[in-house]
Amino acid sequence: MTRKLFFLLPLVALKLNAQQRPSKLWYDKPAQVWEETLPLGNGRLGMTPDGGILKEKIVLNDITLWSGSPQDANNYEAYKSLPKIRELILQGKNDEAQDLVNKDFVCKGQGSAGAQWGKYQILGNLEIDFTYGDIKPAEIIPEAYHRELSLDKAIANCSYKINGVTYRREYFTSFGGDVDVIKITADKPGKLNCKISINRSERSDVRTEGTELQMYGQLDNGTDGKGMQYQTRVRTVLKGGKVLAENDALAVKDATELIIYVSAATDFKGFKFKEKTAQLLLAALKTPYELQRNKHIANYTKLFKRVSIDLGEGKSASLPTNKRLELFYKNFADDKSLPALFFQFGRYLSISSTRVGLLPPNLQGLWANQINTPWNGDYHLDVNVQMNHWPVEVSNLSELNLPLADLVKGLVKPGERTAKAYYNAEGWIAHVITNVWGFTEPGESASWGATNAGSGWLCNNLWDHYAFSQDINYLKSIYPVLKGSAKFYKSVLIKDPKTGWSVTSPSVSPENTFYLPNGKTASISMGPTIDNQIVRELFTNVITASKLLNVDAEFRNELQEKLKSVPPAGVISKDGRIQEWIEDYKETELQHRHISHLYGLYPASLITPITTPELAEAAKKTLEVRGDDGPSWTIAYKLLFWARLHDGNRAFKLFKEILKPTLRTDMNYGAGGGVYPNMLSAGPPFQIDGNFGATAGIAEMLIQSHDGFIDLLPAIPDSWKAYGSIKGLRARGNFTVDMTWKDGRITSYRISSTNPRRVKVKVNGKVSDIMASRL
Ligand code: FUC
Numbered sequence: 125m126t127r128k129l130f131f132l133l134p135l136v137a138l139k140l141n142a143q144q145r146p147s148k149l150w151y152d153k154p155a156q157v158w159e160e161t162l163p164l165g166n167g168r169l170g171m172t173p174d175g176g177i178l179k180e181k182i183v184l185n186d187i188t189l190w191s192g193s194p195q196d197a198n199n200y201e202a203y204k205s206l207p208k209i210r211e212l213i214l215q216g217k218n219d220e221a222q223d224l225v226n227k228d229f230v231c232k233g234q235g236s237a238g239a240q241w242g243k244y245q246i247l248g249n250l251e252i253d254f255t256y257g258d259i260k261p262a263e264i265i266p267e268a269y270h271r272e273l274s275l276d277k278a279i280a281n282c283s284y285k286i287n288g289v290t291y292r293r294e295y296f297t298s299f300g301g302d303v304d305v306i307k308i309t310a311d312k313p314g315k316l317n318c319k320i321s322i323n324r325s326e327r328s329d330v331r332t333e334g335t336e337l338q339m340y341g342q343l344d345n346g347t348d349g350k351g352m353q354y355q356t357r358v359r360t361v362l363k364g365g366k367v368l369a370e371n372d373a374l375a376v377k378d379a380t381e382l383i384i385y386v387s388a389a390t391d392f393k394g395f396k397f398k399e400k401t402a403q404l405l406l407a408a409l410k411t412p413y414e415l416q417r418n419k420h421i422a423n424y425t426k427l428f429k430r431v432s433i434d435l436g437e438g439k440s441a442s443l444p445t446n447k448r449l450e451l452f453y454k455n456f457a458d459d460k461s462l463p464a465l466f467f468q469f470g471r472y473l474s475i476s477s478t479r480v481g482l483l484p485p486n487l488q489g490l491w492a493n494q495i496n497t498p499w500n501g502d503y504h505l506d507v508n509v510q511m512n513h514w515p516v517e518v519s520n521l522s523e524l525n526l527p528l529a530d531l532v533k534g535l536v537k538p539g540e541r542t543a544k545a546y547y548n549a550e551g552w553i554a555h556v557i558t559n560v561w562g563f564t565e566p567g568e569s570a571s572w573g574a575t576n577a578g579s580g581w582l583c584n585n586l587w588d589h590y591a592f593s594q595d596i597n598y599l600k601s602i603y604p605v606l607k608g609s610a611k612f613y614k615s616v617l618i619k620d621p622k623t624g625w626s627v628t629s630p631s632v633s634p635e636n637t638f639y640l641p642n643g644k645t646a647s648i649s650m651g652p653t654i655d656n657q658i659v660r661e662l663f664t665n666v667i668t669a670s671k672l673l674n675v676d677a678e679f680r681n682e683l684q685e686k687l688k689s690v691p692p693a694g695v696i697s698k699d700g701r702i703q704e705w706i707e708d709y710k711e712t713e714l715q716h717r718h719i720s721h722l723y724g725l726y727p728a729s730l731i732t733p734i735t736t737p738e739l740a741e742a743a744k745k746t747l748e749v750r751g752d753d754g755p756s757w758t759i760a761y762k763l764l765f766w767a768r769l770h771d772g773n774r775a776f777k778l779f780k781e782i783l784k785p786t787l788r789t790d791m792n793y794g795a796g797g798g799v800y801p802n803m804l805s806a807g808p809p810f811q812i813d814g815n816f817g818a819t820a821g822i823a824e825m826l827i828q829s830h831d832g833f834i835d836l837l838p839a840i841p842d843s844w845k846a847y848g849s850i851k852g853l854r855a856r857g858n859f860t861v862d863m864t865w866k867d868g869r870i871t872s873y874r875i876s877s878t879n880p881r882r883v884k885v886k887v888n889g890k891v892s893d894i895m896a897s898r899l
Contacts, residue, residue, distance in 0.1 A: 145434075145437075145441075145461065146274065146276055147274070147275035147276055147464075147465055147468045147469075147472075148272050148273060148274045148275060148276070149162065149272060149273045149275075149445040149465075149469070149802065149803055150270065150271065150272035150273070150444055150445055151175075151270075151271045151272070151444050151445060151446060151801070152269055152270065152271075152444050153269060153271070154174055154175040154176045154177060154269070154271065154282070155174035155175060155176075155271075155801075155802070157787065158172065158174075158183065158493045159787060159789065159800035159801065159802060159804065159806070159810065160174070160446070160800065160801045160802050161173060161174045161175075161183065161802060162175075162271070162272075162273040162280040162295075162802060163273075163473070163476065163489070163491050163802065163804065164273075164278065164279075164280055164295060164296060164297045164304075164476065165185070165297050165473075165476030165477050165489070165490050165491065166278075166297040166298060166299045166302065166476065166479070167187070167299075167475070167476065167477065167478050167479025167482060167490075168186060168187050168188070168302065168479060168482055168490075169184075169185065169186055169187075169297045169302065169303070169304055169386075169388060169490075170183075170184070170185030170186075170187070170297065170476070170477070170489075170490040170491050171183070171184060171185070171250075171295060171297050171304050171386075172185075172491055172493070173280060173282075173293075173295050173306070175271040175280075175282035175293070177254065177264065177266050177269075177284060177286075178253065178254055178261050178264065179251060179252070179253050179254070180251065180252040180254070180293070181249055181250075181251050182249065182250040182251075182252075182295070182304075182306070183246060183249055183491070183492075183493045184246070184247040184248050184249065184250055184304065184322075184356065184386065184388065185246065185247050185490050185491055185492060186247045186354065186388050186389065186390055186490075187244075187477070187478075187482060187483050187486075187490040188352075188389075188390045188392035188393075188395075188482070188483060188560070189244070189245055189246075189247050189343070189352065189354055189390050189392075190242045190243065190244055190245070190343070190352055190392070190559065190560050190561075191239070191242040191243050191245060191343040191344050191345065191346070191351050191352065192239065192240050192241050192242015192243065192344075192345060192346050192351065192559060192561055193240055193242065193345035193346055193347060193351055193561060194561040194562060195233070195240045195241075195346070195561065195563070196541070197231040197232045197233050197235065197563070197565045198231070198232065198541055198542055198545035198546070198565055199228065199229070199230070199231070199232050199545060199546070199565075200544075200545045201228070202228055202229050202545055202546040203544070203545060203546055203547060203548040204228075205224055205227075205228040205229060206229075206546070206547060206548070208224060209221045209224050209225060209228075209229060209629075209630050209648075210618060210629045210630065210650070212224065213629055213630060213648065213649065213650050214620075214621070214629075214650070216640065216641070218640055218646035218648050218649055219640060219644045219645070219646045221630060221646070221648050222570045222571070222646045222647065222648040225570035225574055225630055225648050226569065226570045229546060229566060229570070229574060229630065230565075230566050230567065230568050230569065230570060230573055230574070231563075231565035231566055231567065231568055231573070232565075233568075234568060235565070235567050235568030235569075235573070236499075236500060236502070236557055236567060236568065237568060238346060239344055239345075239346035240345065240346025240347060241346070241500065241502075241559060241561075241563065242343075242345075242346065242351075242500065242502075242559055242560070242561060243495070243496065243497050243500040243501055243502070244486050244487075244488070244492055244497050244500065244501030244502060244560075245343065245492060245494070245495050245497060245501070246324065246492050246493055246494055246495060246497075247324070247354060247356065247388055248322055248323060248324040248328065248339055248356060249322065249323050249324070250304075250306075250320070250321075250322050250358065250384075250386060251320070251321050251322070251323065252306075252308075252318050252319070252320050252384075253318060253319045253321075254317065254318045255317045255318070256286050256287065256289075256315075256317070257287065257315075257317075259286070259287060264286060265286075266284040266285065266286050267284065267285040267286075268283070268284060268285050268290075269282070269283075269284040270282060270283050270284070275428070275465075275468050275469060275472045276425070276428070277296075277420075277421050277424070277425075278296060278297075278299070278420065278421070278424040278428070278472065278475070278476065279294060279295065279296045279417075279420075279421070280294070280295045280296070281293060281294045281295065288312070289310050289311060289312045289315045290310070290311040291308065291309070291310055291311075291315075291316075292307075292308070292309045292311075293306060293307065293308045293309075294306070294307045295307075296417070296420050297476070298408070298416055298419070298420045299419070299420045299423035299424045300416060300419030300420045300422070300423050301404065301407060301408045301411060301416050301419070301420070302404050303385050303386060303387045303404050303405060303408045304384075304385070304386035304387075304388070305383065305384070305385060305386075305408070305413075305416060305417075305420075306383070306384040306386075307381070307382070307383045307384075307413060308381070308382045308383075308384070309380065309381045309382075310379075310380055310381075312380075313364055313380045314364055314365060314378040314379070314380055315378075315380070316364075316365065316376060316378070316379040316380060316381070316382055317376065317377055317378065317379075318375075318376050318382070319370070319373050319374070319375050319376070320337065320358060320360070320373060320374040320375075320376065320384060321337070321372070321373040321374075322337055322339045322356060322358060323339075324339065324341060325495060326495060327341040327342060327343055327344070328340070328341040329341060330372045331372055332369035332372060332373070332374070334369065335359065335360065335367050335368070335369050335374060336357055336358065336359050336405075337357070337358040337359075337369075337372075337373065337374050338355065338356065338357050338358070339355070339356040340353070340354070340355045340356075341353070341354055342354075352390050352391060352392060353390065353391045353397060354388065354389065354390040354391075354397065355388065355389060355397050355398050355401050356386060356387070356388040356401070357386070357387045357388075357401045357402065357405050358374070358384060358385070358386050358387075359384075359385050359387075359405055359409060360374060360376065360382055360383065360384055360385075361382075361383040361385070361409065361413075362376065362379045362381065362382055362383075363379065363380045363381035363382075364378065364379050364380035364381065365377050365378035365379030365380065366378070366379075367379075383413055385405055385408045385409065387401040387402075387404045387405035387408065388401060389401045389404075392560070424475065427475045427521055427524075428468075428471065428472065428475060430520040430521070430852045431468075431471060431519055431520050431850070431851065431852035431853065432849075432850070432851045432852065433464045433467055433468065433848075433849075433850045433851075434461075434464060434848060434849045434850070435460050435461060435463055435464045435844050435848045436460030436461060436844070436846060436847055436848065437460055437461050438457070438458050438459040438460040438461060438462075439458050439459075440452070440458045440459035440462075441459055441460075441461045441462075445801065445802075445803065446785075446801040448462055449462075449783060449785045449799060449801065449803070450785050452780070452783055453780065453783060453784055453785060456776075456780055456843060457843060460843070460844070462783070463779065463822060463844070465803075466783065466803065466815075466818065466819070466822070467519075467819055467822045467823070469803050469815070469819075470515055470519070470815050470816055470818065470819025470820075470822075471515065471519050471521060471819065473485075473489055473812060473815055473816070473819075474515060474516055474519075474521050474524050474816065474819075475521060475524070476489070476490075477489035477490045477491075477812070478490075478524050478527050479524075479527070480523050480524070480526050480527065481526075481527070481530075482527055483527055483531065483560065484503070484509060484512065484513065484527040484528040484531055485509075485512045485812060485816075486501050486502060486503060486509075487499055487500075487501050487502060487503070487504065487508060487811055487812065487813070488501050488810055488811065488812055489512075489812040491804075491810070491812075498791060498807075498809050498810075498811070500559070502557060502558065502559045503531070503557065503558045503559065504556065504557055505554055505555070505556055505557060505558060505575075505577075505578030505579070505581060505582060506556050506572075506575055506577060506578060506581070506634035506635065506718070506720070507581075507634065507718065507720070507757065507761065507813070508757060508811070508813045509528065509582075509813075510581055510582065510584065510585050510727065511757055511760065511761070511813040511816055511817045511820070512528075512812060512813055512816045513525055513528050513585050513588075513816070514727060514764070514816060514817060514819075514820035515816050515819035515820040515823060517588055517589060517591075517592040517593075517854055518592070518820065518823040518824070518827065518853055518854055518855075519819065519820075519823055519853065519854070520852050520853065520854050520860070522589060522592060522593050522854065525585065525586075525588070525589040526589070528582070528585055528586075529585075529586050529589065529598075529601075529602055529605075531558075531560075532579075532582045532583075532585075532586060532605055533602075533605055534562050535552065535554045535558060535562055535564055535579070535582075536552045536604070536605055536608055537552075537562075538552075538562045538563070538564045539551075539552030539553050539554050539564040539579060539608075539612075540552045540608070541564075542554075542555075542564040542565050542566075543612050545565075546565075546566065547612075547615070547616045549611075549612055549615040549616045550611045550612065550614075550615045551607075551608045551609060551610065551611030551612030551613070551614075551615060552564070552579060552608045552609060552611075552612055553576065553578070553579050553609075553612050554578040554579040554582065555567060555573060555574065555575055555576070555578050556572060556573055556574075556575040556577075556578050556632075556634070557573075557578075558578075564579075570632070570647065570648055571632070571635070571637065571647040572632060572634070572635045572647070573632075574630055574631060574632050574647075574648060575631060575632045575633075575634050575635075576613075576616075576628045576631040576632075576655050577631070577634065577652075577654050577655055577658050577720070577723075579609045579612065580609055580613065580655070580658035580659065580661075580662050581654075581658060581723070582609075583605065583606050583609050583658075583662050583665070584658070584661065584662075584727050584728060585727075586602045586605060586606065587602075587606065587665045588727070589602075590602070590669075591856045591857075592854055592855070592856050592857075592858065593858055594857060594858040594879070596672065596673075599669055599672065599673065600673060603666075603669050603670075603673060603675070606662065606665060606666050606669060607666055607669075607670075607676065607679070609662060610662050610663055610666040610683060611679075613628065613655075613658075613659045613662065613663075614663075614682065614683065614686055616628055616629075617659070617686065617689075617690075618650070619689070620650060620651060620706065623691070623706070624689065625651065625656075625689055625690065625691040625706075626686060626689040626690055626691075627650050627651025627655065627656065627691065627706060628650065628651060628652075628655040628659070629649075629650030629651065630648045630649070630650065631648075631649065631650065631651070631652050631655050632647045632648060632649070632652065633647075633649070633652035633653065633654055633704050633705060633718070633720050633721065634654065634718045634720045635647075635716075635717075635718050636704065636711055636713075636716050636718055636720070637711065637712045637713070638704075638705060638709035638710060638711050638712060639709060639710050639711075639712060640709070645712055649705050649706065649707075649709075650706060651691060651705070651706035652704065652705050652706070652720070652721070653691075653694060653695070653702065653703060653704055653705065653706075653720070653721035653723075653724075654720040654721055654723045656690060656691040656692075656693075656706075657693055657694075657721075657723045657724040657728055657730055658723065658728075659690050660687065660690050660691075660693060660724075660730060661724075661728045661730060663683045663684075663686065663687050663690065664687070666679075666680075666683060667680050667683050667684060667687075691706070693724040693730035693731050693736060693739060694721070694724055694730075694731055694736075694739045694742065694743075696738065696739070696742045697742075699745070700741075700742055700745045701742055701745045701746040701749060702721050702722065702731075702739065702742045702743055702746045703721065704720070704721040714749055714750070714751075715749075715750055715751045715753070715754070715794075715795075716750070717754040717755055717757075717758040717793060717794070718758075719746065719747070719750055719758070719761060719762070719765070721746070722743055722746060722747070722765055724739075725740070725743050725765055725768050725769070726761075726764045726765055726767075726768045726824075729830035729831065731743055732768065732830070732831050733769060733770055734831055735831065740769055743765065743769060744769060744771075747762060747765055747766070747769075750762070752777065752778055752781055753781065753794075753795035753796070753797070754794070754795060754797055755792050755793065755794075755796070755797045755807040755808075755811070755814070756782055756797030756798065756799070756805040756806055756807055756808075756811065756813070756814025756817075756818075757797070757805075757807065757811060757813040757814050757817055758797065759778050759781045759782050759797050759814070759818075760778075760782055760805075760813070760814050760816075760817025760818045760820075760821055761817055762778050763775050763778035763779055763782065763817070763818060763821035763824075764817065764820060764821045764824055766778060766839070767821055767824035767825045767828075767838070767839040768824065768828070768839075769839075770838055770839050771839060772825055772839035772840045772841035772842070772844075773841050773842055775821060775824075775825050775839055775841065776825070776841035776842075776843060776844075778821075779818060779821065779822070781797070781798075782797065782798070782799060782805070782814060782818045783798070783799050784797070784798035784799065785798060785799060785800075785801070786798035786799065786800065786806045786808060787800065787801075788806060788808040788809075789806075789808050789809045789810070790808060790809070791807075791808070791809060792807050792808050792809075796808065797814060799814075803815075805818070823853060824838075824839065825837075825838070825839045825840060825841065825844075826838075826840065826850060826853065827853050827855060827861055829855035829856040829857070829859075830856065832884065833883075833884035833885060833886050833891055834855045834857075834859060834861065834875065834883060834884070834885045834886065835885075835886045836861070836863055836870050836873060836885065836886060836887050836888075837863075837865060837868070837870065838886075840865075840868060842868075845865075845867060845868035846866070846867065847864075847865070847866050848864070848865050849862075849863065849864035849865070850862070850863060855875075857877075857883060858877050858878065858879055859875050859876070859877045859883060859896060860875070860876050860877065860899055861873065861874070861875050862874045862876075869888050870887050870888050873885075873887065874897060875894065875896045875897070876896055876897045876898060876899040877896045877897075877898070877899055878898075878899050880895065880896045880897060880898045880899075881895070881896060882894065882895055882896070883895075883896050
């Protein structure tokens with residue numbers, strides 16, 4: 125039986141409000157720097173057009189384009205040093221232990237600094253050089269320039285007028301046809317003249333075949349130089365005028381309309397890339413433009429339209445996005461719809477930067493404009509790739525968690541080798557970084573590379589997909605991964621004689637360093653808090669899964685037994701904070717960007733104001749000392765923590781910090797995160813986790829579901845209280861939630877499910893048990 129719920133306002137009104145406003149980014153000038161360009165992507169191909177008037181430069185990407193190759197960098201002798209390392213740690217000689225880790229317990233070779241490790245790289249640049257009749261470039265004065273990205277359609281465009289002719293461009297990375305599409309028109313016949321070329325600063329061979337422009341290349345694999353191959357094909361369709369192949373470029377003369385198709389692929393996983401580019405291009409050429417465009421929009425909106433959000437309007441809302449960002453930072457009250465736009469932009473970026481069956485978003489999603497992408501554009505396992513996936517469940521894009529699950533499944537085999545080599549342990553481990561080549565070894569330096577938390581933290585993401593979807597077949601498919609990870613931790617835990625607790629050793633609290641009592645510093649320790657929390661959470665999840673799947677009773681009992689000696693979710697230090705390490709060491713950098721010891725607060729739910737109020741208080745103190753600044757991902761993480769601590773205003777303050785306008789692109793490990801004019805997150809440099817973390821953070825302010833009930837508006841900031849509505853958020857247990865509020869109080873809501881059943885929900889401070897309606 126289903127029962128519909130409570131409505132002071134009909135839901136129809138909710139729908140209209142949220143859909144009235146188009147979600148878009150727009151500008152009145154071409155992009156001057158890449159950080160102003162508009163990101164387009166279909167989960168495989170990416171484009172960032174700059175909308176230039178004389179020269180359009182479009183950075184092209186393919187999410188599979190990586191240098192490097194698989195390698196075995198395990199030191200198979202490493203486990204022999206393990207007893208000594210552990211002994212030194214137990215004696216409090218962590219610095220000496222660290223020396224030994226650096227000597228024997230890191231990966232072989234150069235690790236992430238080596239060519240074999242590889243990098244996610246730019247595919248190339250498509251350049252279109254325009255001429256406008258006899259007018260000299262210096263004399264061109266464009267009128268009415270407009271450039272925009274529609275999040276409702278996943279289409280960018282620009283338009284301007286020169287000498288009475290209006291030129292328009294429309295760009296999309298087709299979700300239907302899997303090619304890049306650029307349509308350029310002049311509103312007077314024959315006024316379109318341009319040269320189309322393609323380039324890449326290395327490993328590229330450009331030529332024309334008839335009127336097809338091609339670029340081919342092979343990247344370095346770090347061994348014999350014959351790494352991944354790629355190919356890009358460019359063809360045009362014209363109305364009026366003609367196209368000629370000239371000097372490895374295409375010259376378009378006196379056309380009225382020009383459609384450029386870019387087809388690209390790599391031989392990642394043995395794809396027949398040349399055939400693929402040819403087929404996709406041919407299919408695109410045969411498809412009428414409107415059909416291609418409609419299919420694109422239909423496929424995209426299937427995901428995007430699942431959520432609509434309205435947090436109010438404000439007087440800045442009609443301004444260009446860069447101006448809005450500048451004003452928002454000064455006076456957020458003038459632009460209430462910017463947070464909603466940023467939230468939808470985050471969802472847009474998820475949909476654009478990954479797709480089922482392919483790769484998860486890397487450090488830059490799929491947008492990279494360099495060969496030497498910062499931090500190799502890879503996958504960091506000590507927060508970054510996990511954060512990239514935090515918004516997807518709650519914001520109703522659940523299937524976009526699956527590419528990560530696939531990547532993690534691929535780490536099990538190599539991770540088993542690493543577990544044996546270093547710990548002589550069962551199960552599998554991945555340390556702190558990985559790539560598309562399945563790297564699981566420790567990194568090349570003890571100070572950050574020996575973190576044990578990577579694989580366990582990934583398991584949290586995998587579990588979350590089950591927690592939200594309740595898809596038992598999916599649970600079956602990931603159970604061996606979770607079990608293998610639990611096996612690893614179970615077999616490496618050692619007893620700390622002081623506390624009697626079972627802890628990891630050696631490990632690192634991600635990237636942080638502490639003072640030893642003798643004044644020396646070290647990063648290597650046993651039982652850093654994050655490991656303890658991860659082990660506690662993972663064992664609990666594996667126990668639950670084994671019951672649900674009715675398997676492994678014996679292993680389940682062993683885990684249950686082991687759990688008794690796993691340290692608690694947190695230990696409070698002398699000064700009232702959560703201890704980051706098993707000893708009350710002082711960190712060398714009080715405001716270090718990583719806050720790994722609050723993993724138990726988010727993404728795990730071991731620390732909550734309801735179940736562990738004292739630890740929650742200690743978490744607040746921890747955050748006060750860490751401060752609010754840092755690279756953008758750090759600020760986003762702090763936003764999430766404060767949302768979990770039910771402090772909406774503090775969470776909102778951090779949201780404002782995320783939106784601090786910047787154009788900095790230097791590599792930052794300290795304060796100074798913010799946002800670029802194109803709303804991509806600035807670590808700096810561009811790092812997409814800030815976008816995704818903040819998107820998850822906005823959701824976490826509006827809904828939470830980790831404490832055994834669905835909590836509506838658990839951390840709503842004052843500035844969103846007056847009025848708001850959101851439709852389509854997801855809660856754990858396979859529930860979909862719509863709600864509207866006024867003056868901070870829920871005025872109507874609906875909880876539905878494909879499997880309607882009773883559920884606890886907290887509305888306006890009161891928990892009740894209700895029947896969900898059918899979705
Ligand atoms: C980790 C972080 C850095 C940066 C890098 C990509 O090393 O500590 O701040 O986000 O990943």
